[in-house]
Structures are given as structure tokens and as C-alpha cells.
Amino acid sequence: MQHCDTLILADWCVPVEPHDLVLTEHAVVVNDGRITEILPAADARDRYEPSTLIERPGHVLIPGLVNAHTHAAMTLFRGLADDMPLERWLREGIWPVETRWVSAEMVRDGTRLAIAEMLRSGCTCFSDQYFYPGIVAESAVEMQMRAMVGTPIIEFTTPWAENAADCMRKGAEEVHDRYANHALISSCFAPHSTGTVSDESFHELRVLADQLDSPVQIHLHETAQEIADAIKETGKRPFDRLREHGLVNSSLLAVHAVHLTADEISQFADAGVSVAHCPRSNLKLASGIAEVATLQKAGINVALGTDGAASNNVLDMLGEMRTAALLAKARANDASALPAADALRMATLNGAIALGLADSIGSIEPGKWADLTCIDLRHINSQPVYDPVSQVVYTADANQVSDVWVAGRHQVEDGNLTRIDENELLQRASEWRSRLHNGKETKTT
Numbered sequence: 145m146q147h148c149d150t151l152i153l154a155d156w157c158v159p160v161e162p163h164d165l166v167l168t169e170h171a172v173v174v175n176d177g178r179i180t181e182i183l184p185a186a187d188a189r190d191r192y193e194p195s196t197l198i199e200r201p202g203h204v205l206i207p208g209l210v211n212a213h214t215h216a217a218m219t220l221f222r223g224l225a226d227d228m229p230l231e232r233w234l235r236e237g238i239w240p241v242e243t244r245w246v247s248a249e250m251v252r253d254g255t256r257l258a259i260a261e262m263l264r265s266g267c268t269c270f271s272d273q274y275f276y277p278g279i280v281a282e283s284a285v286e287m288q289m290r291a292m293v294g295t296p297i298i299e300f301t302t303p304w305a306e307n308a309a310d311c312m313r314k315g316a317e318e319v320h321d322r323y324a325n326h327a328l329i330s331s332c333f334a335p336h337s338t339g340t341v342s343d344e345s346f347h348e349l350r351v352l353a354d355q356l357d358s359p360v361q362i363h364l365h366e367t368a369q370e371i372a373d374a375i376k377e378t379g380k381r382p383f384d385r386l387r388e389h390g391l392v393n394s395s396l397l398a399v400h401a402v403h404l405t406a407d408e409i410s411q412f413a414d415a416g417v418s419v420a421h422c423p424r425s426n427l428k429l430a431s432g433i434a435e436v437a438t439l440q441k442a443g444i445n446v447a448l449g450t451d452g453a454a455s456n457n458v459l460d461m462l463g464e465m466r467t468a469a470l471l472a473k474a475r476a477n478d479a480s481a482l483p484a485a486d487a488l489r490m491a492t493l494n495g496a497i498a499l500g501l502a503d504s505i506g507s508i509e510p511g512k513w514a515d516l517t518c519i520d521l522r523h524i525n526s527q528p529v530y531d532p533v534s535q536v537v538y539t540a541d542a543n544q545v546s547d548v549w550v551a552g553r554h555q556v557e558d559g560n561l562t563r564i565d566e567n568e569l570l571q572r573a574s575e576w577r578s579r580l581h582n583g584k585e586t587k588t589t
């Protein structure tokens with residue numbers, strides 16, 4: 145008998161790579177946080193003596209979900225400004241509240257709440273962009289969550305930084321340098337949008353990103369208004385400005401990409417740009433519906449993100465995946481667009497590719513981190529099971545997520561967070577509600 149740390153047996157295992165494969169009665173072997181073998185359950189029982197044996201009949205094991213775009217700390221602004229279009233939502237609903245309330249403490253509490261919500265809904269990695277990125281990284285490490293921490297870049301003064309140059313300097317120090325080669329944290333630069341970053345700053349960003357070999361992500365062509373405003377102010381579409389600054393390449397993650405011309409789509413494909421599709425945020429802010437089927441046909445890697453909780457309003461990647469699958473069909477007027485297996489791939493491996501992490505996460509393959517999610521299909525709404533992938537995409541809710549591992553650490557067990565005090569998070573959320581509601585308490589840093 146061979147020793148292993150953890151042996152996970154589930155009725156079905158969907159490794160995502162190879163594509164559209166369902167393994168029945170298989171086991172996943174985990175050692176030192178990594179997947180070392182996938183083999184039939186009967187063979188695994190004969191060969192392995194695990195420290196921890198996990199048996200999950202009626203469950204399906206999938207790679208941990210990868211949330212390719214969010215603003216985690218904004219959980220504390222959930223439901224604060226609804227039912228407005230993007231530009232009004234930002235100017236009237238969000239930016240004034242951020243100016244008043246964003247602080248290291250707010251980012252820590254909001255990010256912790258978000259991580260708990262994401263873990264509970266099967267997500268094992270999130271790509272963030274928010275102020276105090278060093279605090280975001282610290283919170284993720286403390287809670288043992290995987291994160292791509294984006295340094296926000298914006299010209300105007302925020303509680304975190306004075307201007308775009310200050311953002312870049314702080315981000316390089318607080319995140320890039322501090323977490324270089326960290327097992328859970330990777331970093332990127334995240335200019336908010338072309339409307340909030342000057343040509344000079346884009347130039348500096350290009351130099352810095354090249355120097356640090358850092359990826360870049362940006363909200364791009366989210367609304368028709370954003371493009372019209374850019375043309376009015378600069379005479380150029382946002383995409384053209386980015387291209388002129390040399391930022392359109394395979395390290396670019398374009399968030400939203402709802403409004404693209406045929407020519408822009410082919411330029412995205414040629415340059416190897418990835419897209420973070422955020423369907424529920426786009427729906428809620430009435431930003432438009434991305435042409436996912438067309439983007440995929442053009443060969444563009446499309447990942448999936450929830451966006452922040454102030455515009456979604458939940459960070460549930462299972463729900464996001466279902467919305468993406470349904471919406472892609474309606475948008476393409478084709479019921480075969482974005483089939484279930486493709487939607488699951490979008491929420492896992494495509495996310496890993498978009499974040500430059502495909503060598504280490506995104507699928508259940510030997511050598512990758514054991515970032516895994518187990519879903520209980522024995523719920524009424526998921527019965528009977530003909531096709532577990534179809535059930536995951538079209539029927540499963542977050543409350544069916546039974547187990548989650550991040551780098552082999554059991555973070556959710558029987559639907560409960562194992563390392564996180566949920567009551568403390570609820571208490572902090574309630575305190576923030578009182579502060580924001582009353583608007584009286586002095587801001588703390």
C-alpha cells in the first residue's frame with residue numbers, strides 16, 4: 145500500500161481537460177497540495193492508504209471555479225446602489241461612497257466576506273482589482289485562498305493613492321515584490337478603464353509591466369457610452385488607445401468586451417487577448433450582451449467573472465456559469481451556443497489561461513494544485529442525473545457545494561467553512577451596514 149495525503153472518491157469526476165470527459169467512479173490522489181494521480185476508485189482503494197479518505201457518493205468533482213474578475217471588497221456595498229446604468233452607478237452610487245469609506249479596514253473586511261462567499265460557492269481562485277491590493281493579498285493568504293491581485297490604476301486621488309503613478313509604485317511594492325513566487329498569490333496591474341487613465345500613465349504602465357513581466361487587466365468596451373465618451377474626448381476608441389500604447393498582447397485581460405467591432409474581434413484573436421465575460425453585471429447595469437459565441441469562434445479565450453457584489457449582486461460562479469450559457473444562446477440565436485461542457489471550461493480552465501495560471505490550476509490533472517470543488521447532485525433539483533456536466537451547469541446551486549480544497553487544504557466540508565469564523569464575518573458586515581447607513585462614524589484607516 146502506498147501512502148497519500150488525501151484520497152477523494154466521487155461518483156463522477158469532470159477533469160475539464162481532456163474536454164467533455166466524464167470519469168465515473170474515479171478517485172483523485174492529493175499529495176503536498178497537488179494532484180498526483182487520477183485513477184479508477186477500485187484501484188485507488190487497493191493501492192492507497194490515505195491520511196484522509198473522502199467518499200462522496202452522488203457527487204461530482206470538478207476543478208475549483210476561477211472567478212476571472214471581481215472587486216472583492218465591494219461586498220460591503222452590496223445593494224447600496226441598484227437599478228442604474230454604469231456611468232450613473234459609478235458617479236452617483238459608487239465613487240462617492242468609496243471616497244468616504246474605503247480604508248484598509250474596509251478592504252480587509254469586505255475581501256474576507258467575499259472570500260467566504262466565493263469558497264462556499266465552489267470558487268478557489270479570484271482575480272481582483274481594488275484599492276489597498278496589499279490588504280487583498282494579505283486577506284487571501286490569511287484565508288488560504290488563491291488570488292490574482294490587481295493593482296488598480298486611476299488618475300484621481302483615492303484614500304489609497306494620490307494618482308496613477310502612486311498606484312503603480314505602491315502596487316509594485318505591496319503586491320508584486322512582496323508576493324513574487326508565492327504559492328497562492330500572483331499579481332497584475334489593473335487600470336480601471338481608458339477613461340480614467342492618461343496617455344502618460346499608460347506609457348509608464350507599459351514600461352513597468354514589461355519590466356516586471358506583469359499581466360494587465362482593464363474594463364474595456366463595457367458600454368456604448370464608454371466608447372462614445374472616449375471618441376469625444378480623444379478621437380479614439382478605447383481599444384485603439386490601448387493598442388497604440390503597446391498594451392494589446394497575450395498578457396492583456398479585457399474585462400467585459402461587450403461592444404467590439406468585427407475588426408476588433410479579429411485583432412483580439414491575433415494578439416491572444418483574453419476576455420473576462422461578466423454576464424450578470426452586464427445585465428444588471430444594462431451594459432449590453434457580449435457576443436460570446438462569436439468571440440469563441442474567432443479563437444479568443446473567454447473566461448468568466450462575477451464582477452463586484454455592488455453590480456451583480458452575488459459572487460456565485462455557478463449562477464454566473466448558468467447565466468453565461470443561457471445568454472450566449474439567446475445572443476447567438478442558437479441553442480447549441482456555449483454547451484454545458486464549454487460553460488464549465490469557461491469557468492475553470494479558460495479562467496486559468498486568462499490569468500496566466502493554466503500550468504498550475506484550472507483542470508484536474510496530475511501536477512496541478514489540488515484546487516477542487518465537489519458538488520452534491522443528490523438534491524431534488526438535480527435529479528435524476530443523466531449527465532453530471534449538464535446538472536452542474538443547468539441545475540446546481542451554491543448550497544450544493546459540499547467540499548472545496550485550495551492547494552489540497554479542505555476549506556469547505558459538508559457545506560461549511562472549515563477555517564473561517566462565519567459569525568465574525570456576519571458581525572463585521574453588520575457593523576459596516578450601521579456605519580454606512582448612519583454615515584456618522586468617522587472613517588478609520
Ligand SMILES: [Zn+2]
Nearest residue numbers: 214363451452
Ligand atoms: Zn469590474
